[in-house]
Amino acid sequence: KTVRATTEHQHLRYNPLRDTWVLVSAHRMKRPWSGQVEKEEEDQVPQHDPNNPLCPGNTRANGEVNPDYNNTFVFENDFPALQPNAPDPGYNQHPLFQSKAARGVCKVMCFHPWSDVTLPLMTLPDIIKVIDKWAELMVDLGSTYPWVQIFENKGAMMGCSNPHPHCQVWASNFLPNEATLSDRCQREYLKTHGEPLLLQYAKMEAEKQERVVVQNADWLAVVPYWATWPFQTLLLPRRHVQRLTNLTAQEREGLASIMKRLLTKYDNLFQISFPYSMGWHGAPTGPYLKEDQFHWQLHAHYYPPLLRSAGVRKFMVGYEMLAQEQRDLTPEQVIHLGNSITATYAIYKHR
Amino acid sequence: KTVRATTEHQHLRYNPLRDTWVLVSAHRMKRPWSGQVEKEEEDQVPQHDPNNPLCPGNTRANGEVNPDYNNTFVFENDFPALQPNAPDPGYNQHPLFQSKAARGVCKVMCFHPWSDVTLPLMTLPDIIKVIDKWAELMVDLGSTYPWVQIFENKGAMMGCSNPHPHCQVWASNFLPNEATLSDRCQREYLKTHGEPLLLQYAKMEAEKQERVVVQNADWLAVVPYWATWPFQTLLLPRRHVQRLTNLTAQEREGLASIMKRLLTKYDNLFQISFPYSMGWHGAPTGPYLKEDQFHWQLHAHYYPPLLRSAGVRKFMVGYEMLAQEQRDLTPEQVIHLGNSITATYAIYKHR
Ligand SMILES: O=P(O)(O)O[C@H]1O[C@H](CO)[C@@H](O)[C@H](O)[C@H]1O
Ligand SMILES: O=P(O)(O)O[C@H]1O[C@H](CO)[C@@H](O)[C@H](O)[C@H]1O
Numbered sequence: 001k002t003v004r005a006t007t008e009h010q011h012l013r014y015n016p017l018r019d020t021w022v023l024v025s026a027h028r029m030k031r032p033w034s035g036q037v038e039k040e041e042e043d044q045v046p047q048h049d050p051n052n053p054l055c056p057g058n059t060r061a062n063g064e065v066n067p068d069y070n071n072t073f074v075f076e077n078d079f080p081a082l083q084p085n086a087p088d089p090g091y092n093q094h095p096l097f098q099s100k101a102a103r104g105v106c107k108v109m110c111f112h113p114w115s116d117v118t119l120p121l122m123t124l125p126d127i128i129k130v131i132d133k134w135a136e137l138m139v140d141l142g143s144t145y146p147w148v149q150i151f152e153n154k155g156a157m158m159g160c161s162n163p164h165p166h167c168q169v170w171a172s173n174f175l176p177n178e179a180t181l182s183d184r185c186q187r188e189y190l191k192t193h194g195e196p197l198l199l200q201y202a203k204m205e206a207e208k209q210e211r212v213v214v215q216n217a218d219w220l221a222v223v224p225y226w227a228t229w230p231f232q233t234l235l236l237p238r239r240h241v242q243r244l245t246n247l248t249a250q251e252r253e254g255l256a257s258i259m260k261r262l263l264t265k266y267d268n269l270f271q272i273s274f275p276y277s278m279g280w281h282g283a284p285t286g287p288y289l290k291e292d293q294f295h296w297q298l299h300a301h302y303y304p305p306l307l308r309s310a311g312v313r314k315f316m317v318g319y320e321m322l323a324q325e326q327r328d329l330t331p332e333q334v335i336h337l338g339n340s341i342t343a344t345y346a347i348y349k350h351r
Numbered sequence: 352k353t354v355r356a357t358t359e360h361q362h363l364r365y366n367p368l369r370d371t372w373v374l375v376s377a378h379r380m381k382r383p384w385s386g387q388v389e390k391e392e393e394d395q396v397p398q399h400d401p402n403n404p405l406c407p408g409n410t411r412a413n414g415e416v417n418p419d420y421n422n423t424f425v426f427e428n429d430f431p432a433l434q435p436n437a438p439d440p441g442y443n444q445h446p447l448f449q450s451k452a453a454r455g456v457c458k459v460m461c462f463h464p465w466s467d468v469t470l471p472l473m474t475l476p477d478i479i480k481v482i483d484k485w486a487e488l489m490v491d492l493g494s495t496y497p498w499v500q501i502f503e504n505k506g507a508m509m510g511c512s513n514p515h516p517h518c519q520v521w522a523s524n525f526l527p528n529e530a531t532l533s534d535r536c537q538r539e540y541l542k543t544h545g546e547p548l549l550l551q552y553a554k555m556e557a558e559k560q561e562r563v564v565v566q567n568a569d570w571l572a573v574v575p576y577w578a579t580w581p582f583q584t585l586l587l588p589r590r591h592v593q594r595l596t597n598l599t600a601q602e603r604e605g606l607a608s609i610m611k612r613l614l615t616k617y618d619n620l621f622q623i624s625f626p627y628s629m630g631w632h633g634a635p636t637g638p639y640l641k642e643d644q645f646h647w648q649l650h651a652h653y654y655p656p657l658l659r660s661a662g663v664r665k666f667m668v669g670y671e672m673l674a675q676e677q678r679d680l681t682p683e684q685v686i687h688l689g690n691s692i693t694a695t696y697a698i699y700k701h702r
Contacts, residue, residue: 009437012525014449020528023432023453031430032412035512039390061383079382081374081670081677086360095544096552097576098365102374151669159666161386168669174363176675177371193446201447225448279673303672315510318502318519319432321654322630324527326432 007330015226016197017185018178021324022228028328029308037311038157040272045163047114053078054164056113071129073110074137074169080106082170104145104172109133111165118154118165118273120263121346127256134280135244135252137169142245142285145171147179150244155275157305157313175284182281183296190295198297202236211331214261214343218254221262223331230307230314230327231269231334233262235300242296243282261343266304268341271348276304358681366577367548368536369529372675373579379679380659388662389508391623396514398465404429405515407464422480424461425488425520431457433521455496455523460484462516469505469516469624471614472697478607485631486595486603488520493596493636496522498530501595506626508656508664526635533632534647541646549648553587562682565612565694569605572613574682581658581665581678582620582685584613586651593647594633612694617655619692622699627655 010025053060056068061078082104089099111130112122119127134150141148152167153160175183189197202220205211211222213233224234235258241247247255266274280300283293307314307328320326329337361376404411407419412429433455440450462481463473470478485501492499503518504511526534540548553571556562562573564584575585586609592598598606617625631651634644658665658679671677680688 010433010453011437011440012451012453016447025432028430028432033512035510036507079379081376081379082361086362089362094555096367096548096555100363102361102363147674149670149674151673153669156387159386159668161384170670170674178674197447204445204447277669277672279669281673301673317510318504318628318630319500319521321628322502322632322652323498323500323521323529
């Protein structure tokens, strides 16, 4: 009865990482769609484009010439949202007109010298180089900045303006909203339940095997019980790991492997280069390196926008912006849909 | 010095209605854009389309025939995210796997019998009929449901799948996340500062005249100090009004007039039918009707997605989803940009 109920009616699910609820309307996939259809991504990206500022050997907006790099390449964003030297906006403010100084740095990290690959199409050794570089940046920027946000916007639909495989790293002198919220939720969970939230969650999902997409000895990728985006996933280590920098060599290999499988599965689902925004959350850094962060468990969020096909996305609009996030199928229905999709080789041959 | 600072560097601003911060990076409008460009909206919408289920006299998905309506028309959404009879998902749950029953009703409200008009192109008497119908629905649904969310998704870019002018009304047996958050913030503000948050805010913005877009005797539309979307606005009554149902006849007239002017200004900005999601927030209803809700002030949020032109939108993606919302120009820069745009007649002639 409960199973029937959750596939034919709506219910609410609690997101313990954000202390919010999501409205799960299982029956809504039956709705016909006559709205916006996304245009196909341009599939003709050359391996090397002499005009692309992210390719090896090319000149960027500020006149600098990229080296002839072989694997990853990191440079300062030429149009950074965060600069190191911003002045303080002022003091003695009214509670309704509060501002604060924000300082930081924005970097861009190319994954590979070729423009026509993506993470799932790269070799494991090349993906490991990406992970090592992530950890290196966390050490460097995390030595002073309290929060270092590594994130990838993939696909034009997710605001990505350059097809070359890359991610961004924005470090700030403040804890962003999402970091503050996740910190509070994990801290309170440990206090109340005696175990780190996501460590316990990973164990339970590994046992249940109801929402697992891919797994290996050290990692687990699940559609979280409280997923908001239709094909949202949460990537979790099995061991208690607080930061990317704490991963062992074996865990980095396992991470490269599970990322490749997860992203291959995404690409194969609708046979396109699957768009998403993803990013890492781990214990805060800088001054927090000296504090107890036992409540934190490292994890990555994948937020893909598609709902039904390569062309039909989920719109998080009116009700979602003004009232509450809403999804049109249950996480368990997603697992059912995805069961027949292979993670081991690319059906969709990128370009 | 402070003025120079805030147009050439980033800073943070506090949103007192959501207890969050927004990263304001004034200098980022200089960034070139080579990403996704939105396609133009189809401009050839006939006044009456025999196949459009929202037009008068047509048959909807469930076989019902629409009346030959003259102004507004309300019907039950044929694919509702909220149904009145959903079963309880179960009891005795683990803290990481919590679900709750959700019950409610979803209605669609057509603004006008013609498909080729929008609110800013309608006459004041016809807009007043929309406002009266909103208030009527608030009375009906609000008699039992604690939250009645009135919202409009306008434009394909905002997930709207039917060009006929309409909004939606979703009533639920729970307070959605955004309602809970706004309730808490307004309640705490009253307690600490002795005056309703938005009442004080409207007074101060009316005095400062730094972020006012349009105003009249009873209403004020501002780009809030903490705006997230580039052209976001907040519509506020000058008097302390807790719910749509409490508006006097004169205030409804004033509301029709200011809405028409605000939306005309939006359309004229990029000379298109401006896309947005908007919605009303007021004191909760149902069981809350008997409680003190003095901290609440009625208001409408307008969240438009565009950034630079009819084709270039702001993407709230990687950093925004995983860390914190970020904007590329200050609210004061928006006012400056908008100063030369008329609110009194449509430069952009819709269709
Ligand atoms: O109900 P509609 O207009 O078909 O659907 C639209 O608005 C809903 C409420 O904001 C969203 O959940 C949908 O994703 C969107 O496409
Ligand atoms: O920096 P990019 O890739 O040009 O820009 C993209 O990612 C940023 C960070 O999520 C967003 O603020 C932008 O709206 C988006 O277009």
